[in-house]
Amino acid sequence: DTEVTQTPKHLVMGMTNKKSLKCEQHMGHRAMYWYKQKAKKPPELMFVYSYEKLSINESVPSRFSPECPNSSLLNLHLHALQPEDSALYLCASSRGQGGLTNEKLFFGSGTQLSVL
Amino acid sequence: KQEVTQIPAALSVPEGENLVLNCSFTDSAIYNLQWFRQDPGKGLTSLLLIQSSQREQTSGRLNASLDKSSGRSTLYIAASQPGDSATYLCAVKRNRDDKIIFGKGTRLHILP
Numbered sequence: 001d002t003e004v005t006q007t008p009k010h011l012v013m014g015m016t017n018k019k020s021l022k023c024e025q026h027m028g029h030r031a032m033y034w035y036k037q038k039a040k041k042p043p044e045l046m047f048v049y050s051y052e053k054l055s056i057n058e059s060v061p062s063r064f065s066p067e068c069p070n071s072s073l074l075n076l077h078l079h080a081l082q083p084e085d086s087a088l089y090l091c092a093s094s095r096g097q098g099g100l101t102n103e104k105l106f107f108g109s110g111t112q113l114s115v116l
Numbered sequence: 117k118q119e120v121t122q123i124p125a126a127l128s129v130p131e132g133e134n135l136v137l138n139c140s141f142t143d144s145a146i147y148n149l150q151w152f153r154q155d156p157g158k159g160l161t162s163l164l165l166i167q168s169s170q171r172e173q174t175s176g177r178l179n180a181s182l183d184k185s186s187g188r189s190t191l192y193i194a195a196s197q198p199g200d201s202a203t204y205l206c207a208v209k210r211n212r213d214d215k216i217i218f219g220k221g222t223r224l225h226i227l228p
Contacts, residue, residue, distance in 0.1 A: 006159075105152075
C-alpha cells in the first residue's frame with residue numbers, strides 16, 4: 001500500500017461550522033504534513049508531525065487545529081473558517097527516519113474545501 | 117531566503133517532442149531537490165529526488181539534473197505523450213529538518 005488517503009474529497013461548510021479533514025497512510029511513515037493550496041499556486045506548508053509530535057507550525061491561525069492520534073492518522077479540525085480559507089488541503093507523508101532514500105513525499109489527492 | 121523560480125509558467129509542445137523544464141533557486145546550499153507532477157485538482161506525485169551530492173537522476177523517460185553552483189535544475193522529458201500534460205513543480209529543501217520550498221510550477225500541455 002503506497003497510498004495516502006484523504007477524506008472527504010469535497011467539503012462545503014459555513015463559517016460557523018465545525019468539520020474535520022482526515023488523512024491515513026499505512027506505509028509506516030513517521031512524518032506527516034498538512035499543506036494548503038490555492039488555485040494555480042504552489043502548496044503552502046501548514047503543519048508537520050514527526051513521530052506523532054507537532055514539529056513545525058507555520059504560524060497557522062488557531063481556527064485550524066491539527067491532531068495526530070497515531071502514526072497512521074492525521075486530522076485537521078476546522079472551526080469558524082473564513083471564505084479565504086477555501087482551498088485544496090493536501091496531506092503528505094514521508095518515512096521521516098533519516099537516510100537518503102527516505103525523503104520522498106507521498107501526497108494524498110486532497111480535500112477541496114469551500115467556505116461559504 | 118530561498119526562492120525557487122520556474123520558467124516558463126506554461127508550455128505547449130506537440131506530441132513526440134523532447135522537452136526541458138527549468139528550475140532555479142537562489143541559495144545553492146540545498147539538501148535535496150524534488151520534481152513533482154500535479155494533475156488538476158489532485159495531489160502531487162514525486163517524480164525524481166536529487167540529493168545535494170548527486171548530479172542527476174533518471175526514471176523512464178524522465179531525467180533530472182542538478183547544478184548547485186549555478187542554482188539550476190532541469191527536468192528532461194523524452195518523447196512526450198499527451199498523458200504527460202500536467203503541472204510540474206520543483207521543490208528544494210535547505211537542510212534535513214527544514215521545510216520544502218516549492219516553485220510556482222510549469223503547466224505543460226502536450227498536443228496530440
